[in-house]
Amino acid sequence: MAAATEVEMGLERCAYARVGLLGNPSDVYNGKALSFTIADFSATVRLRPSPELLIQPHPHHDLVAFPSLPHLVSRLQSEGYYGGVRLLMAICKVFYNHCIQNNISLKAENFTLSYDTNIPxxxxxxxxxAIVCAALNCLLDFYDVRHLIKVELRPNLILDAEKELGIVAGLQDRVAQVYGGLVYMDFSKEQMDKLGHGIYRPLDVNLLPPLYLIYAENPSDSGKVHSTVRQRWLNGDEFIISCMKEVAQLALDGHRALLQKDYTQLARLMNRNFDLRSCDCREMFGDDVLGSVNIKMVEVARSVGVSSKFTGSGGAVVALCPDGEAQAELLHKACQEAGFVVQQIKVAPSVLSDEELTSLSIC
Structure with missing residues (x-):
């Protein structure tokens, strides 16, 4: 429970960027996933009591004033119409409706929400x-209902908020950000139908080897990746179903490899995850969807023997250097020459309290 003085002065909660290590995108298809959060990139939401309920626009991400019409058009072409205000409004709606439907009473007090983010x-x-997750944490503590909404169900609320806005996604990202740290996830249909959520197992972040993040200055649109594939999966396309089962198996095999600290096997699995998505199964996601810049990031990493795959739907790559620091130096040089940003990943720790971790073990 948040202290009364903290609520009165204002709350601040953050959620970290997520890396899909193995299994993506099978989380949308009753698969499995291994993901972790990155300490260097996060979204922060601030909530303070106020006379009226106010969602405060970000001075950069929700920009509505421009020097000229060409500047406005240029901004929309490069970054689209999207900002964080709509995300904050959506989670407020979903949170309120969930509380009403589950007889969770909320105090009649208003607040102001604002946010900031350094996630590319x-x-x-x-x-x-991440913005939605941080906002949900503010709402849970402002209304003192954290103990009434199970940890396992919070990713569903975040996903529901994004669905309100037409965002196509799965639970993997939201689970990783709610839990923090390293998490293994099983989204099998039997579990989802029985529990309303998957089975999520937090793991020791020290099981991970040194990993690197590669990303481009001109990212892709990650929102369109699942479009046709999901419909084919729903239609019972045997090819898509078979591919997704193999992708899910990679996460299970990766879980075992991490427990054994078999990083040679982990590197092989990471490469296979990408190959299934773009090479062996180009019929599943063509180059137009994956994006030439995204594919080039993986190719640059592999040119120096580094294992690599997308962190999510594209725009960034997670890389493992099987041969250690000397190979990491080659990776830095190759990325610099190709115009990509590369940095070693600092994994964020679990963000759950001891009480919440205990509740997981008895559920």
Whole structure:
């Protein structure tokens, strides 16, 4: 529970960017996933009591004043119509409706929500859901209902908020950001139908080897990746179903490899995850969807023997250097020459309280 003085002075909660290590995009298809959060990139939401309920626009991400009409058009062409205000409004609606439907009473007090983020836009790092997750944490503590909404169900609320806005996504990102740290997830249909959520297992972040993040200055649009594939899956396309089952198996195999610290196997699995998505199964996601810049990032990493795959739907790549620091130096040089940003990943720790972790073990 948030202290009364904290609520009175204002709350501040953050959620970290997410990297899909293995299994993506099978989370949308009753698959499995291994994901973790990055300490260097996060979204922060601030909530303070106020006479009226106010959603405060961000001075950069929700810009509505421009020097000229050409500047406005240029901005829309490069960044689209999207900002964080709509995300904050959506989670407020979903949170309120969930509380009403589950007889959770809320105090009659208003607030002002504002946000900030340093997560690169459209880079496959789940920047939008980080804003929603941080806002949900503010609402849980402002209304003192954290203990009444199960940890396992919070990712569903975040996803529901994004669905309100037409965002196509799965639960993987939201689970990783609600839990923080390293998480193994099982979204099998039996579990989803029985529990209303998957089975999520937090893991020790020290199981991970050194990993690197590669991203482009001109990211892709990650929102369109699942479009035709999901419909084919729903229609019972055997090819798509078979591919997704293999992608899901990679997450299960990766879970075992991490527990054994078998990083040679982990590197192989990461490469296979990407190959299934773009090479062996180009019929599943063609180059037009994956994007030439995104594919080039993987190709640059592999040119120096580094294992790599998308962190999400595109825009960024997670890389593992099987041969250690000397190979990492080659990776830095190759990325610099190709015009990509590369940095070693600092994994964020779990964000759950001891009480919440205990509740997971008895559910």
């Amino acid at each position: 836009r459209q880079a496959g790092l789940s920047g939008s859901s």
